[in-house]
Amino acid sequence: MKLPIYLDYSATCPVDPRVASKMAEQLTMEGNFGNPASRSHLYGWKAEEAVEEARRQVAELVNADPREIVWTSGATESDNLAIKGAAHFYQGRGKHIITSKIEHKAVLDTCRQLEREGFEVTYLNPKEDGIVYPEQVAEAMREDTILVSLMHVNNEIGVINDIAAIGELCRERKVIFHVDAAQSPGKIDIDLAEMKVDLMSFSAHKIYGPKGIGALYVRRKPRVRLEAQMHGGGHERGMRSGTLPTHQIVGMGEAFRIAKEEMADEAKRILALRDRFWSQISDMEEVHINGSAEQRVPGNLNVSFAFVEGESLIMSLKDLAISSGSACTSASLEPSYVLRALGVNDELAHSSLRFSFGRFTTEQDVDTAAKEVRKAVEKLRELSPLWDMYKDGVDLSTIEWAAH
């Protein structure tokens, strides 16, 4: 078994070996190295063919027209292009945008920037289960609302929003609907012929493709317009200039092709692994799942272990590659803004871990991980004054703590 055991697939995935070998074919003199925009020779034509094949592969997984796929550098850029591009193009109609408090920073910070430019943004609070409900969106709609941006699957807690229903009510009101789908392709079905989504952001590296490549779906019927954010050679029908990185694009295409072929079986297998893991830790006292247990992608489990602190828990779990539900692992000592928005108290938010399982996770991995987690939680509870107090029957919420 390779240590540490990788259980952080929501952060990124290893590239599938099939993807890597396809990518390697696009680089050297012997390979398909040409500039896809070169129209005057065979090298360019072959590169363009590879790019268009990949565009079809991406489109097929989400049931879109290949002409609706615009290559970007990743989901962050797609979010920026979608939100700023639509806001700037449609600002004549109004300046109100709706999003939620638990979006990825690529959406939240983009919205903050638009606020500085004079737009008004409503940040919806999800319900306790982490879901933003269609009726919340309907209530927040105004005459001057031009754009709704909500994520399909949350990166920290893995819960799924009902984007089909939200799409319906956006379309009725002729409001542009953008969905950040960095976490959902290959995990749950996406049918853009059915769903009334206007713009959708994708990333390759969350689905066993390479980092540094993503795409934005831009609906053709009814046509959605964007103001370009990157200017230059007019690539991607003027929406995103820059020489297309053939190897990255081919990698993303292959990753999406494999996902379409294998996702049904894979989802079942990964769900079984998650259930296997959970069944080995769920009998411990005061262990809770954050976010809806049902409306959730198979690979994600976000768990609070009350009375132990997340960062020290991660330190004990040095044979596991996981991330803290709290942001303690980053430079900030603030607990996760996602969990806080769900109404999880700060203390539980500090005690949360995200386990995410994927294509290369084995039963042995999850069994070892569960054993390690139990051991670490028990050890840290022995060290925890809060656990003592809980065991003594003290209600921690009645104590006046000196905040520092």
Place this chain on the structure above:
Amino acid sequence: MAYSDKVIDHYEHPRNVGRLDDKADNVGTGMVGAPACGDVMRLQIQVDDNGIIEDAKFKTYGCGSAIASSSLLTEWVKGKSLDEAAQIKNTEIAEELALPPVKIHCSVLAEDAIKAAVKNIREKRGEEAEQAAG
């Protein structure tokens, strides 16, 4: 984040974990921090008749650096007088454990904990002294 060897040593083998009877006259308890902030330290000292700390115990909810800071502190205060213990500075703890800037607050909390424990035992003793005088 990379931890120093000393932090890892204290974290993996914490010294003096446990609790003393906080109702006992010769035990001072300092509880500092808040769960919402991610750190709570409980430091207890047991003092002999000459005012020397003869035992110390801790329990800490917090990151590895917070656990290490309080573990180290229990080692340092044993054998010290209350005055000496109250003079331990967070900078000494931070230096000994090579804490990075983002973890300095853990050593500050440890300093607060020993000060609170000393204050607690002094209050207990002060009250006794007053009672005796009265």
